[in-house]
Amino acid sequence: MTAARPRNVLYFQSGGVTAVINATAGGVIDAARSLAQAGAPIGTVLAARNGLSGVLKEELIDTASLSDEAVLRLRQLPGGAFGASRRLLPPYDECPDQWERVAAVLRAHDIGHVLVNGGNGSMETARLFVELGQRYGLDITAVGLPKTVDNDLLDTDVSPGFGSAAKYLATSMREASLDLAAMSGGARATKVFILEVMGRHAGWMALSTALAQDGPDAAPHLILCPEVPFDEERVVAAVSATIARVGYCAITVAEGLAGPDGKPLAVERDAATYGHEQLGGVGPWLADRVQTRLGVKCHCAVADYLQRSARHLASRVDLEQAWAVGATGVEWSLAGRSGVMVAIRRLADAPYRWDLVPAALDGLADRERKVPPDFLSADGLHASPLARAYLAPLIAGEAYPPYGDDGLPDYRWQCPSNLAPRLSPYSL
Amino acid sequence: MTAARPRNVLYFQSGGVTAVINATAGGVIDAARSLAQAGAPIGTVLAARNGLSGVLKEELIDTASLSDEAVLRLRQLPGGAFGASRRLLPPYDECPDQWERVAAVLRAHDIGHVLVNGGNGSMETARLFVELGQRYGLDITAVGLPKTVDNDLLDTDVSPGFGSAAKYLATSMREASLDLAAMSGGARATKVFILEVMGRHAGWMALSTALAQDGPDAAPHLILCPEVPFDEERVVAAVSATIARVGYCAITVAEGLAGPDGKPLAVERDAATYGHEQLGGVGPWLADRVQTRLGVKCHCAVADYLQRSARHLASRVDLEQAWAVGATGVEWSLAGRSGVMVAIRRLADAPYRWDLVPAALDGLADRERKVPPDFLSADGLHASPLARAYLAPLIAGEAYPPYGDDGLPDYRWQCPSNLAPRLSPYSL
DSSP states (O other), X not given: OXXXXXXEEEEEEESSOOSSHHHHHHXXXXXXXXXXXXXXXXXXXXXXXXXXXXXXXXXXXXXXXXXXXXXXXXXXXXXXXXOEEOOOOOOGGGOHHHHHXXXXXXXXXXXXXXXXXXXXXXXXXXXXHHHHHHHTTOOOEEEEEEOOTTOOOTTSSOOTTHHHHHHHHHXXXXXXXXXXXXXXXXXXXXXXXXXXXXXXXXXXXXXXGGGGOOSTTOSOOEEEOTTSOOOHHHHHHHHHHHHHHHSSEEEEEETTOBOXXXXXXXHHHHHHHHSSOOOOOHHHHHHHHHHHHHOOEEEEEEOTTHHHHOGGGOBHHHHHHHHHHHHHHHHHHHTTOOSEEEEEEEEETTTTEEEEEEEEOTTTTTOOOOOOGGGBOTXXXXXXXXXXXXXXXXXXXXXXXXXXXXXXXXXXXXXXXXXXXXXXXOOO | OOOOOOEEEEEEXXXXXXSSHHHHXXXXXXXXXXXXXXXXXXXXXXXXXXXXXXXXXXXXEEGGGSOHHHHHHGGGOOSOXXXXXXXXXXOGGGOHHXXXXXXXXXXXXXXXXXXXXXXXXXXXXXXXXXXXXXXXXXOOEEEEEEOOTTOOOSSSSOOTTHHHHHHHHHHHHHHHHHHHHHHSSSTTOEEEXXXXXXXXXXXXXXXXXXXXXXXXXXXXXXXXOTTSOOOHHHXXXXXXXXXXXXXXXXXXXXXXXXXXXXXXXXXXXXXXXXXSOOOOOHHHHHHHHHHHHHOOEEEEEEOTTHHHHOGGGOBHHHHHHHHHHHHHHHHHHHXXXXXXXXXXXXXXXXXXXXXXXXXEOTTTTTOOOOOOGGGBOTTSSSBOHHHHHHHGGXXXXXXXXXXXXXXXXXXXXXXXXXOOOSSOOOOO
């Protein structure tokens, strides 16, 4: 039996990053090393700088230069260690020269395995790599590694990154609501707190703050998801009733909250104000509406990047899944599995049990996982018990990063330099 | 020798709350119990519900009903356990009936010690309690316990609450900047991240994010304090230069940033947009200016209540100081010290050493501690080495709260009911 020739692995981070996407990178590199040491035909992991942009520009980082300790440190590093990009591979007909270039880069670096770490659009890019391999006669496998704080990927129980964002947001809501409760009873009282979270089309992150509730009248009192058209009269009435009953009202609003016409409210408002589209802003907009309608003082926080980079408050379950997805992607790729995403399958809610199963990459791009109606309360303004049962295990367990003498999380990590290019430059 | 008659302690939380103000309450209650057990003439600690409002309304909570464990749990509870209020005691001439009422409440509950836990205005209220005692012939001492995330109290090295807010903000800036770095290199790149922090008149919290820097070009790249009038041309030029040099630019902006005319920018803008004053909003405003001027994509987070309630990321030094200030306030009050604030004195920067000393309450209300010019870099857009030396020890050490099975900090705490009133009702 002739030993198969070791082939290299191409890994890249695609789309917005998360608090644990680097754990997936760590899982990929660690598994590839272990397999190589065990004699498997696998070479080095080349990470593209800035996602697909780095593939096209042949900006590749040989992770072989990373010490084992540096690989392990990827577990505790938020952001995207190698840089990410929103660039996706277009279909061949739209841009044949990009396909040509990618094929050349794969050949030049003897890539046998392509691992794309991203969300919906990135899974389609992973799928196109399968096509690309066939078109150019390259012997490659392509595997998708799920990642998105939005949790809008289908065919997986959850996407790594979401659990940590959820843990951060639920904690923030619980903490801020204690502040609100303290400030709501005295003079010049604040009566409403609004937390604006990410989620353009899906309310998963907004919904996750329901986990902050530890009693019937605990915060959040209202959760406004993009799946439920905003009805100002109903929301104002609900806020007013909550203030009357509880003394204050805490609200989570998803950035993509839309009116009955389907248009996002924040964009509408900002287009009117500034003459151009500006994302974000639904939180302050809602605060202004509530303040104007009810005459109560409102506070508003906008979590923005904080919610997807808060590694200091990562979910241990999420971190473990992120690592496992990377490691398993390498194993499957080496076993010749291609055109699949490493999906998380839920075996039980409590205690949470899960394993990893392949999901076809086909068509993931066009199907967005929205919050289903039975995950919402009857009035559409909160989470149902079904949603809580789904969400609860995803934020379980702590996984603190080490702290330095400076009193801050120690995120030192040195990204190696790019490999010397083997091809002529390519401009994007 | 006749044993002195035990007198009760009145404690209240005044102004905005912090992540560690309840630790001060815990220190007060714990010290009073220990002293009483040792035979000192001290009774129970009565906490007013919702600050001074609760004193006037005779809404008092007898903390004797709290178990020792419940007192210790105050160390780990954000928000204000007994409720806070922005209500301050007016001078006698402005409102003699309020003085009359307070005196009646103090008499009815045999109060011998008044401990006011708050900021500048609250220290003046503490001082007025001394006057009130004299005017009504009450044998009371009044002691101020410093508390403010703004850190604008004079005569103390730092105010409890600030260090934890600073730790949270510096961590958030470090984490978000890793996200920004990852997103700045690819397609549809984000080039600027703005973190809006609290601080109407003083830039302490904004400045504290300088601690996130762990290298010469590390975030934050610009810090905009209320002490430095906003000069759009200079700031836009600095942002542009930073993007050219680093690839991206992270900015901290204090909510109270003002233009050359001294008017807060956020208020100006909101007054124009909405026809009424709306606080907050300088972050999104700045994002819009940068985006318009430089044509780069900006992200903006607004920390709001999150920065002062993030007990999950408290500074251990801050927590210890908060507790010590409460405990020492009781000891001093029992020793007959009155009209003083329990101030923190710095003995050394590194390693940080401190003790507690009395500071006169007189005139604290009118003097706000701003960021001094030598704490700013030469261009006024960053922290100086002097500022770093001052700030660094204040965020040292971790003090995680316990986490429950739900994956969230366990902040359960049951506030006892109000004592039955002994006086007729009083309406505010």
